[in-house]
Structure formats: structure tokens, C-alpha cells
Amino acid sequence: xGYPHDxxxxxxxxxxxxxxxxxxxxxxxxxxxxxxxxxxxxxxVLSHSPSTGYNGGSSRGSTSSAPGPPLPSRAPxxxxxxGISNVSGINRSFIxxxxxxxxxxxxxxxxxxxxxxxxxxxYNFEGFHSGPLTDSDILAKPMVLLLGQYSTGxxxxxxxxxxxxxxxxxxxxxxxxxxxxxxxxxxxxxNAAAVAADLPFRGLDRFGQAFLTRFQVSQCPNSLLDSMxxxxxxxxxxxxxxxxxxxxxxxxxIEWFAQRSDLVLLFFDxxxxxxxxxxxxxxxxxxxxxxxxxxxxxKSDMVDQQQLMRVYGALMWSLGKVIQTPEVxxxxxxxxxxxxxxxxxxxCRALLDAEQADxxxxxRSLPRNAAIRKVNExxxxxxxxxxxxxxxxxxxxxxPAVFGKKSRQRELIRDLxxxxxxxxxxxxxxxxxxxxxxxxxxxxxxxxxENFAKISQPILSVAEEALSVDLPKIMKRFPQxxxxxxxxxxxxxxxxxxxxxxxxxxxKSDLPPSYWHFSSVDRASAHPIFQSLNPIEGKINxxxxxxxxxxxxxxxxxxxxxxxxxxxxxxxxLSEDEFAVALHLxxxxxSGGEDALPSTLPESLLP
Ligand SMILES: Nc1ncnc2c1ncn2[C@@H]1O[C@H](COP(=O)(O)OP(=O)(O)OP(=O)(O)O)[C@@H](O)[C@H]1O
Numbered sequence: 001x002g003y004p005h006d007x008x009x010x011x012x013x014x015x016x017x018x019x020x021x022x023x024x025x026x027x028x029x030x031x032x033x034x035x036x037x038x039x040x041x042x043x044x045v046l047s048h049s050p051s052t053g054y055n056g057g058s059s060r061g062s063t064s065s066a067p068g069p070p071l072p073s074r075a076p077x078x079x080x081x082x083g084i085s086n087v088s089g090i091n092r093s094f095i096x097x098x099x100x101x102x103x104x105x106x107x108x109x110x111x112x113x114x115x116x117x118x119x120x121x122x123y124n125f126e127g128f129h130s131g132p133l134t135d136s137d138i139l140a141k142p143m144v145l146l147l148g149q150y151s152t153g154x155x156x157x158x159x160x161x162x163x164x165x166x167x168x169x170x171x172x173x174x175x176x177x178x179x180x181x182x183x184x185x186x187x188x189x190x191n192a193a194a195v196a197a198d199l200p201f202r203g204l205d206r207f208g209q210a211f212l213t214r215f216q217v218s219q220c221p222n223s224l225l226d227s228m229x230x231x232x233x234x235x236x237x238x239x240x241x242x243x244x245x246x247x248x249x250x251x252x253x254i255e256w257f258a259q260r261s262d263l264v265l266l267f268f269d270x271x272x273x274x275x276x277x278x279x280x281x282x283x284x285x286x287x288x289x290x291x292x293x294x295x296x297x298x299k300s301d302m303v304d305q306q307q308l309m310r311v312y313g314a315l316m317w318s319l320g321k322v323i324q325t326p327e328v329x330x331x332x333x334x335x336x337x338x339x340x341x342x343x344x345x346x347x348c349r350a351l352l353d354a355e356q357a358d359x360x361x362x363x364r365s366l367p368r369n370a371a372i373r374k375v376n377e378x379x380x381x382x383x384x385x386x387x388x389x390x391x392x393x394x395x396x397x398x399x400p401a402v403f404g405k406k407s408r409q410r411e412l413i414r415d416l417x418x419x420x421x422x423x424x425x426x427x428x429x430x431x432x433x434x435x436x437x438x439x440x441x442x443x444x445x446x447x448x449x450e451n452f453a454k455i456s457q458p459i460l461s462v463a464e465e466a467l468s469v470d471l472p473k474i475m476k477r478f479p480q481x482x483x484x485x486x487x488x489x490x491x492x493x494x495x496x497x498x499x500x501x502x503x504x505x506x507x508k509s510d511l512p513p514s515y516w517h518f519s520s521v522d523r524a525s526a527h528p529i530f531q532s533l534n535p536i537e538g539k540i541n542x543x544x545x546x547x548x549x550x551x552x553x554x555x556x557x558x559x560x561x562x563x564x565x566x567x568x569x570x571x572x573x574l575s576e577d578e579f580a581v582a583l584h585l586x587x588x589x590x591s592g593g594e595d596a597l598p599s600t601l602p603e604s605l606l607p
Contacts, residue, residue, distance in 0.1 A: 101371035104474055109138045111474075112378055115466035119385045122453045123392040128435065128443045129384060138378075140200035141180070142228045142370030144363070145257050147282060148267030149274050150235025153298040153336060157267070158230050160336040161363075166218045169232075175214040176253065177232040182219025190215030203256065210247030227367050231257055236279045250278060255285040258292070262370040263362070266295045270303050270311045275318060283322045290323060291572075294362065295331040300352055301344040308333065308348055332359045368478065372570050375474050379569070382467050386460065387423075387433045391440075393455030394423050409449045416441050430576065432538040472606045475568055515588065516602040518581075526580035539573035545582075552586050558594055562586055565601045577607045 117132050119125070126132065146154040155169055158179055166179045168187040178193070178201065188196070190212035194204045199217060214234070233254070258264050264286060275283075286293055297315055300308055312333065319329050333355045335344065398419070400408050412419055420434050514520055533540045533548060542563070549559050566582035567574060574582060584605070588596040 101367055104371050104477060105139050105374065107470075107474060108374060108378055109135050111466050111470045112138060115462045115470065116378070116382045116385055119382075119389055119459050119463045122456065122459055123385070123389040124447065124452070125385050125388055127446060128388060128440060133381075134197070134200075134202060136198055136200045136202070138374065140229070140260070141226075142263070142366045143200075143231060143257070143261040144228055144263045144265060144366070145231045145233070145254075145261040146265050146267060147233050147254065147279075148236065149269070149272075149276065149279055150237050152235070152267035152269040154235070154267050155232055156338065157265075157296070157298070157336040158232055159338045161230070162220075162222045162224050163338065164220075164222070166220055168216055168218045174234050175216060176211075176234065176257070178215075178217045179225065179230040179232060180217055180219050181222055181225030181227075181229075183221060185220040186218075188217040188219065189213075190217075193217040200260065204253075207248050207253050207256070211253060214246075214248070228262075228363070228370075231261065233257075236276055236282070251281045251285045254282045258286050258289055262292060262366055262373060264289065264293045266293060268295065268297050268315055270297055270299050270308060273311060273315055273318065275322070280322055286323070290329075293323065293329065294359070295319065295329055296336075296359070297331055297333050299335050300333045300348065301335040301340075301346070304345045305347045332356070334359065372475075372478060375471060376569050376571060379467065379471050382463055382471070383433055384435070386463055386467070387429050388435070389455070389460060389463075390423050390427045390429060391420070391434075392452045394419060394426070395444075395449050396452035396454055399449050405448075405450055412449065413441055413444055416444070430538075432535075432576070468606065472568065472603060475570070476600075476603070478570060516598070517604045518607050521580050521584045521605070523577070523580045526583050527576065529583070530576045530579045533579075535576070539571075539575050540579065541573050545574055545579070549582070549586070552590070554586060554589055555594075558589055558597070559586075561597055562589070565597065568601055568606060581605055 112133060113135075120132055146157065148154055159165055159169070162179070166177070167185045168177065176190075178199075180199075188199075190204070191209075193199050193201050193215065194212055195202065201215075201217070204215065205212065234250075236250075266283065295315070297312060303311060312331065315331060316328070319331075323329055333348070334352055336356070395412055398408070398412055399405060417437050420437060423429060424431060424434070529548065530540065533544050545563075549562070550556075552559075554562070562582050562585045563574075565585055566578045568578065568581075569575070581601075585597060
């Protein structure tokens with residue numbers, strides 16, 4: 001019995017064909033522009049499975065995680081029949097067991113509380129941007145969000161990683177589950193989790209009771225969970241019925257979790273590449289966070305090599321339509337079981353093992369990347385708070401002392417763009433650091449400008465110190481190599497985050513000490529060049545910067561080092577300041593030879 005095909009040539013699973021939810025299962029990959037016969041993997045595989053009992057992974061509602069018995073006739077001669085069980089082919093123990101970045105998080109919390117938060121509270125930052133960060137927001141372990149259609153193997157993947165069940169897990173997850181480390185196994189219901197001061201879920205109450213009853217924290221002692229939190233999400237079914245019955249905005253909750261996650265894993269099943277409208281919307285909600293997204297084409301050993309290639313191609317084609325990134329999305333092929341059944345296709349085993357190893361490597365670099373991301377976010381937030389303070393202080397200054405307050409306030413709101421320009425000139429703030437003028441104008445309506453705080457130099461200086469001294473110092477604690485680079489070298493699908501791939505760290509600086517001060521960096525000349533490279537959100541990536549830097553005539557090895565030094569945030573992009581410093585370093589080499597470059601970036605070169 002094959003799965004019935006819908007009008008678009010997509011394949012409906014038995015589940016979706018019986019629950020009345022299949023109507024909207026638009027397999028995104030097979031819109032009218034796609035030839036209908038472009039991919040028929042699921043049909044072929046499943047048409048072979050009348051007596052297998054294998055349900056395409058659709059045993060939703062069942063309480064057993066065991067798959068149906070595999071079909072001998074489906075198995076090609078390459079299948080191993082040696083009863084392999086619990087074979088991942090990978091040593092999972094190389095995922096870090098302890099979080100070595102605790103100290104970084106602790107110091108970040110102190111810097112934020114003492115030096116940045118006062119700036120936020122003095123100038124009503126919360127009313128314009130977001131509420132103050134709590135300790136648990138900063139101290140939270142790296143989070144991995146798992147997202148996908150129903151029965152794509154998300155829960156099984158978690159069990160595979162932690163090598164056990166987690167409390168309160170069952171097949172057919174109908175709720176959000178935060179799987180976390182803890183001294184004992186327990187389940188914390190959503191309402192309690194959303195008010196717990198030591199859990200990073202306090203903002204979730206905004207999604208209401210309907211959501212909180214569908215949210216739980218599952219804690220258990222587990223070494224992997226000491227380093228990260230895994231978020232299991234409800235399997236997405238097609239159709240309005242499910243969406244309406246949920247009673248909360250699924251896409252918004254996904255957005256909330258994705259913003260706080262360090263990695264988002266999108267799950268697909270090689271048997272059925274459905275992307276329902278709700279899944280599509282959830283993927284759209286990841287916009288702007290594409291660098292965190294990885295795709296897992298799961299159950300890859302349930303199809304043979306030829307079918308797998310076709311599914312892979314179809315998936316890439318589909319993803320290209322939903323996720324608009326300059327880089328090709330990284331897709332891991334795999335089959336993640338706690339206990340792998342014996343009769344699966346083995347013809348791609350070496351590939352699948354290599355892919356699993358890559359994925360685990362990605363997970364292994366998570367604590368470090370998450371710590372860097374957190375420092376980055378605090379830096380971004382502090383810069384925003386600083387500009388915000390300048391704007392609010394400026395508006396206060398523009399108010400009359402006694403008469404005509406209301407009309408002056410209206411005038412200032414109307415000419416807000418002009419006021420932003422004044423602030424930009426008075427305080428030398430880069431234009432890119434300003435908030436969206438329309439949103440800011442709307443928020444301003446709720447305030448009386450005369451009640452705003454005046455510019456307070458002491459509060460601003462303290463925040464400035466955090467930005468120029470404390471936070472760069474924290475960044476220095478991260479070794480000068482970039483694991484993203486290692487990842488990209490292993491990974492033919494994503495471009496290197498830096499444009500160059502070799503590095504010599506033994507160079508010594510012979511230039512006068514004054515050269516290594518940020519004040520000597522020629523930012524004015526760097527500005528037009530940077531702008532001509534079309535920065536996105538104030539940054540340029542490696543592929544944009546590379547042609548320009550190659551034009552300097554320096555060797556790739558030297559430019560590799562220039563990039564490493566200049567990208568002090570280690571995010572694989574250059575901000576305008578980082579770019580100006582990169583050009584400064586290039587000039588150092590041009591005048592002093594290759595040995596002019598220091599082995600690490602002097603602190604004085606940080607803005
Ligand atoms: N690698 C795999 N190969 C084949 N079948 C699998 C694999 N992983 C899981 N399954 C089967 O797929 C079904 C669904 O698995 P699981 O519950 O983990 O998916 P899920 O994505 O969490 O589902 P839901 O979203 O509905 O909660 C189960 O019957 C499970 O045994």
C-alpha cells in the first residue's frame with residue numbers, strides 16, 4: 001500500500017490522510033513550478049512496504065518508540081543483518097561534559113548589572129526596546145531548538161544524544177519541552193517554569209495559559225545536559241484545525257525560543273518532505289538568525305542511496321525557497337536512533353557516520369560559540385542603551401523649562417529624524433546605531449519628555465568603560481582561533497566564515513607604540529570603502545571583504561591573520577570599526593613588512 005498522492009503530487013502519510021489534517025500539507029518543494037515527478041522517493045519506498053509494518057515514522061499516538069519491523073524485501077543486499085543495535089558509529093562522549101564558560105557568564109552578569117543596567121533603567125530603555133536582562137537570561141546554558149513536522153524524529157534525536165529517555169517524554173510530543181540538566185529527574189510544569197527565577201523562561205507567560213499548559217521543563221542528571229538545554233517542540237501537522245486548536249501563536253513562540261537559542265535544528269524525514277504552512281511560517285520566523293540554523297535530513301538509512309540523493313536534492317531546492325541566505329544551508333544527513341534496528345540500508349553508512357560526526361562537532365563548539373554570542377549581545381545592547389540615553393537626554397534638553405511643553409514635545413516627535421541627526425553629530429554616533437525612527441516615535445507617545453532624565457555623564461562613563469575595557473577583556477579570554485573556521489573547513493556546504501584559511505601567529509610588531517592605538521586608525525578613509533561594500537546590519541562578511549582585501553596585494557596568509565586580528569568579536573563578520581582596524585593592519589604590513597603584525601590584537605586598538 002503506497003501513500004496516496006495529493007493533487008500536487010505530494011505524498012500524504014497514513015496519519016495525515018486519516019486525521020482530516022492533510023488538506024493543507026503543501027509540500028513546499030513541489031509547487032506548480034516543480035515538475036511533479038521530480039521526486040518520488042517516498043512513494044517508491046513506501047510502495048514497497050505493505051508488509052513491513054513500518055509506518056514511515058508516523059506512529060503518532062503510540063506510546064512505544066520501537067519502529068515497526070523492517071521489511072526484508074525492502075532491504076538491498078548491502079544491508080547488514082548482524083543485529084547491530086545501539087550503534088551510532090560515533091563516540092558521543094566527545095561532547096563537552098562541563099561548561100568551561102561559567103566564569104565568563106558570571107563576569108558578564110556583573111558587568112551588565114553594575115554598568116549597563118543603570119543606563120537602561122535611567123533612560124526608560126524597557127519602554128522602547130526590551131526589559132532588563134535577568135541573571136538567568138545571561139547565565140542560561142546554550143540552547144538548541146528542535147523544530148520539524150510531526151514524527152520526523154526530534155524526540156528520538158534527543159534520546160540518542162542523552163543516551164536515555166527524559167522525564168515526561170512520549171512519542172507524539174504535543175508540547176514544548178525544555179530538556180535540561182538537573183540533580184534529579186523531575187518535570188516542572190509550564191506555569192511554574194515561567195516564574196522560576198533560576199530558569200530562563202520568564203518571558204514565556206506572555207503567550208498565555210494555553211501555551212503554558214503545553215510547556216514543561218524536564219530535568220535529569222546528564223553530562224551532555226550540563227552543557228546545553230535542548231528544546232523539543234510539538235510536531236507540526238498540516239491544516240488550520242491544529243493551528244486553531246492550539247490556542248496560542250505557535251510561530252511567535254518559535255520566534256521567542258529561536259532568539260534565545262544558539263542552534264536551531266530543522267528536522268526533515270527522508271520519507272516525507274512535507275512543509276506545512278505552519279512549518280513554513282516558523283521557518284520564516286527564523287529570519288535574521290539563519291546563521292544558527294542547521295537542517296537534519298533524518299531517517300536517511302530508511303531509503304537507499306539513490307533515493308537519498310533525490311530527497312536531498314529536493315530538500316535543498318525547497319529550502320532555497322523558504323530560507324533566503326547567501327550561504328547554502330548546512331544539511332546533515334543522518335539517522336538518529338537510541339537503538340538502531342538491524343535492517344536498514346547500509347549503502348550510505350560511511351557518509352551518515354561522517355555527517356553525524358560533523359553534527360556532533362557542531363554541538364561540541366556550542367558552549368564556546370554561545371559564550372561569544374552572549375558577549376556580542378551584551379555589547380550590542382550596551383551600544384543601543386548608550387545611543388538611547390543620548391536620544392532621551394537630548395529630547396529632555398530640548399524641552400522648555402516652563403511654558404509650551406506639550407507643543408514642543410509634539411514638534412520634537414514630528415521632527416524626530418532631524419533630532420536623531422543632531423544627536424548623531426553632537427555625540428559622534430554612527431548612523432547605523434540608531435533605532436528605527438517610526439517604532440521609536442510610537443514608543444515616545446507614552447511619555448512626557450519633561451520627566452525624562454538629563455544626560456548623566458557618570459552613568460554614561462561607566463557604561464562606556466564596560467564597552468571599551470571590560471567587554472573586550474572578556475573577549476580576550478577566548479583563544480584567538482575561530483572554531484567556525486574549523487567547522488567550515490570540514491564543511492563543503494557552508495562558506496568559511498572568514499575569507500582566508502591559514503594563519504601564522506608568530507609575527508612580531510616593530511611599529512611605534514602609538515600606531516597601536518585606536519585613535520591612530522584612519523576611520524574617516526575606511527568609512528566610504530566600508531559603505532561601498534554594502535554592509536548588512538552594519539557588517540560585512542568574508543566573501544564581501546575578501547575581493548577588496550585581496551586587492552591590497554598581500555598574501556592570503558597575511559590577510560588571514562589580519563582578519564583574525566580585526567574580527568575581535570569572532571563572529572565571522574567585520575563591523576565598520578573592525579574593518580577600519582583591518583585596513584590599519586594592512587597598512588602596518590605595507591610599511592613594516594609581514595613581521596609588523598602582532599600575534600594578538602593590542603587592547604589599545606579596540607575602540
Ligand atoms: N532515525 C529514525 N529512523 C526511522 N524511524 C525513526 C527514526 N527516529 C525516529 N523514528 C520513528 O519515528 C517516529 C516518531 O519519532 P519521534 O517521536 O522521535 O518524532 P518527533 O519528531 O518527536 O514526533 P512529534 O513531533 O510528533 O513529537 C517513532 O515511531 C520513531 O520510532
